[in-house]
Amino acid sequence: MIDFEDARERMVQQILRRGVDNPAVIDALRIVPREMFLSAGMERHAYEDAPLAIGEGQTISQPYIVAVMCAEARIRPEDRVLEVGTGSGYAAAVLGRLAKRVVTVERHPRLAEEAEERLRELGQDNVEVHVGDGSEGFPEAAPFDAILVAAGSPAVPDALKEQLAIGGRLVIPIGPENEQRLVRVTRTGVDAFQDDDLGGVRFVPLIGRQGWLPAVQDDG
Numbered sequence: 377m378i379d380f381e382d383a384r385e386r387m388v389q390q391i392l393r394r395g396v397d398n399p400a401v402i403d404a405l406r407i408v409p410r411e412m413f414l415s416a417g418m419e420r421h422a423y424e425d426a427p428l429a430i431g432e433g434q435t436i437s438q439p440y441i442v443a444v445m446c447a448e449a450r451i452r453p454e455d456r457v458l459e460v461g462t463g464s465g466y467a468a469a470v471l472g473r474l475a476k477r478v479v480t481v482e483r484h485p486r487l488a489e490e491a492e493e494r495l496r497e498l499g500q501d502n503v504e505v506h507v508g509d510g511s512e513g514f515p516e517a518a519p520f521d522a523i524l525v526a527a528g529s530p531a532v533p534d535a536l537k538e539q540l541a542i543g544g545r546l547v548i549p550i551g552p553e554n555e556q557r558l559v560r561v562t563r564t565g566v567d568a569f570q571d572d573d574l575g576g577v578r579f580v581p582l583i584g585r586q587g588w589l590p591a592v593q594d595d596g
């Protein structure tokens with residue numbers, strides 16, 4: 377029998393040692409049960425600091441990267457946040473602990489449905505899951521104080537920049553499909569943006585009209 381609480385605390389300590397020390401982010405990681413966001417039979421791997429398969433060729437992100445993205449997005453309790461790439465719903469649950477409202481968009485309906493069920497089970501009522509092409513953002517709920525993109529894009533989608541509030545932060549992996557730079561784009565004025573390079577990362581591709589175009593055989 378696995379002691380998930382003990383394993384979760386060891387994961388948190390490892391993330392602290394790697395330099396993420398934002399107290400709100402650390403508290404959220406201490407609370408959200410990552411084992412609930414994995415496919416059946418995978419629970420024993422829940423607190424390995426690694427991405428894991430969740431079906432549809434997609435992954436639940438590495439907890440350290442979720443922590444870095446949340447910390448670098450500088451999320452405050454009153455913030456409205458957009459997440460692109462719901463996947464398992466784990467990062468959305470963490471974001472739901474940090475922000476007032478979270479809108480998360482996933483292109484695979486089955487993943488969105490499963491994530492929604494998990495978030496409801498956890499009572500995370502400030503998180504809404506939508507199916508769609510998140511490379512175009514979610515204009516109905518814009519502007520957002522923070523936007524986190526959990527998939528790699530060839531360039532920063534204009535739609536996401538336009539949906540940032542003034543002062544808003546967009547954290548997104550940019551670059552070729554096999555390796556990207558994590559970039560924070562801060563909207564400093566109506567037409568003014570500042571970019572900060574946060575380091576090298578490797579994400580699954582952002583497939584969509586403002587990301588990578590879907591391959592003909594792709595059924596998503």
Ligand code: SAM
Nearest residue numbers: 436461463464466467482483510511582583584
């Ligand atoms: N944040 C997720 C979690 O905590 O499990 C992990 C996300 S996974 C690394 C990236 C997700 O982005 C995949 O589920 C993929 O289907 C989704 N995705 C890719 N392109 C997308 C798009 N244009 N719109 C919405 N979701 C997209």
